[in-house]
Amino acid sequence: MPEGPQIIFLKEQAEQFTGQLVLEPTGNAKDIPLNEIAGQALTAIKTHGKALFFCFPHVTIRIHLMLFGKYAINGKLNRELRLGLAFETGEINFYACDCRLIRGSLDELYDWSTDVMHVSFDPDKALEKLYSKPNRLICDGLLDQDILAGVGNGIKNEVLFRRQVHPESIVGEIPELELRKLLAACVAFCFEYLDWKREGAEVQHWQVYRQKQCPRDRIPLRKEKIGKTGRSCYFCDKCQKLYIPDSIG
Ligand SMILES: [Zn+2]
Structure with a gap:
């Protein structure tokens, strides 16, 4: 499943179409009124965590690649087309993804401060939300999209390894300083991951995933x-510390 940095990378690839009119929308996405999109100008492309938004003057299309979603820019894949947008200079095609139409304001629907790659990401709020479920395992906490939108399974595993925290650690038993460092590591890792995507060298950088x-x-x-x-968690019992209550450990 694509994680936040991959979605930002996709946004960067698609931005060549910003400002252009949709000449021909196609595909079988049930939620998308193709007639309404036709002839509209793509005003912006935005992301929130793992979601991608194509913004038009009156509506927004939200695309989530889910587990098996694929896309092609200026090309087609040999599978059933969910949504294709043809512009003057090229096209972008989506397959096996979830497409929804949004009529309201994104600012009202999405809390940008939960998106680890957004400038308004708020680590204090994330910390507070993590501690609000103190009995949860940290491997679950980091995947909570209401707390850390964009963090997926690969990032979770790499960040826990970097910080030497065992995935079965209980959130409430992890010292606040370490939890803060974990959150900072999530942000740092996401931006490193984006750089690797841009360099086309992503796979070489996974240490444990x-x-x-x-x-x-x-x-x-x-x-x-x-x-x-x-x-799936990939971890080392020897160098990743397990934070659990003394009575258990
Ligand atoms: Zn180790």
Whole structure:
């Protein structure tokens, strides 16, 4: 599933069409009135976490690539088209994604301060929200899109490894300073990830996600589905500290 930095990268690729009219909208997206979009000018492209927005004068199309979504810019893929937007200078096509029409103001619908890559991201608010569910595992807390929009499973695993925090740590047992450092690491990692995308060198940079060996200890990593989100955790028992109550540990 694409994470925040990948969606910003997609936005950067699509920005060549900003200011142009949609000549021909196509596709089977049920929610999108193609007639209404035709002839409209794309005024802006925005993102919030893992969501991408194509803004028109009166409506916005929200696209979420979900688990299996794909896109092609100035090309087509051999699969069922969900939404295609043809402009004067090219086209962008989306497949297997979720497309919705938004008629209201994005500022009223979305809290930009929860988006880890937005200038208004508020780490104090994120900290407060994390501590509001103190019994949750940190691997679940970091994936909560109401707290850290844009953080996905790859980023979660890499950030926990960098900060040497075990994914099964209980949020309320992690010292505030460490939790603050974890949040800062999420932001820093997202921007590094975006740079790798721009350089086309993303895969070489994963230290634990989908890897087999701990780069610190040279021992096998553990891979397990942990927490309520049930997403795969890749971690090292030796160098990632488990924060749990003394009575358990
Ligand atoms: Zn290790």
